[in-house]
Amino acid sequence: MSGTQAINYRDRHGRQPVEEFIDGLPRRHQAAVDLAIDRLNGLLPNEPPLAFPATSQVDGELRELRCHYGPVLYRVLYRRSKNLFVLLHMLRKNTGRLPASDIEIAQARWEDFKARMDAQPRRPPRAAGGDAP
Numbered sequence: 001m002s003g004t005q006a007i008n009y010r011d012r013h014g015r016q017p018v019e020e021f022i023d024g025l026p027r028r029h030q031a032a033v034d035l036a037i038d039r040l041n042g043l044l045p046n047e048p049p050l051a052f053p054a055t056s057q058v059d060g061e062l063r064e065l066r067c068h069y070g071p072v073l074y075r076v077l078y079r080r081s082k083n084l085f086v087l088l089h090m091l092r093k094n095t096g097r098l099p100a101s102d103i104e105i106a107q108a109r110w111e112d113f114k115a116r117m118d119a120q121p122r123r124p125p126r127a128a129g130g131d132a133p
Contacts (some may be wrong), residue, residue: 002045002083003041003042003043003044003045003083004040004041004042004043004044004045004080004084004085005040005083005084005085005108006037006038006040006041006078006084006087006111007039007085007086007087007128008085008086008087008128009086009087009088009089009109009110009112009113009127010125010126010128010129011109011112012112012116013125014125015066016089017087017089017090017109018076018087018088021090021091022034022090028030029069029072029074030071032067032068032069032070033067033069033074033076033090034069036054036065036066036076037065037067037076037087039054040078040085045082045083046123047087049063049080050065053066054066058077058098058103058106059103059107061079061080062077062078062079062088062103062106062107062110063077063078063079063080064076064077064078064098065077065078065087068105068124072092073092073093073094074090074091074092074093075090075091075093075098075102076089076090077089077090077098077102077103077105077106078106079093079106079110081113081114082116084128086110086113086116086128087093087108088109088113089109091104112127113127113128
């Protein structure tokens with residue numbers, strides 16, 4: 001049985017917002033975030049999500065991957081699509097609750113992802129970036 005894979009959402013213009021956010025971080029912060037994301041890879045499809053405090057539910061099937069470098073907190077908002085974890089949005093967390101605007105961004109990107117993945121025939125750019133299947 002094949003494991004899961006974390007992939008970046010790609011918008012209609014080919015941009016990958018989570019990857020761009022990570023690329024803008026200091027190198028040590030990038031390494032910490034990449035390590036947290038890598039924990040999603042390889043989970044079996046029937047396994048539950050990583051337990052709290054690594055991840056937590058945000059709204060419905062939208063989850064947050066909790067990353068940090070020292071006292072600096074980051075959140076990657078993602079959803080599962082079969083064997084994929086689609087990384088939709090990333091932010092530096094400065095408040096107790098996730099801002100509603102960030103949740104709305106992730107939900108809109110998920111709707112765009114699903115619409116383009118379900119379209120027949122699919123047209124480039126692909127809705128998932130990097131090494132997505």
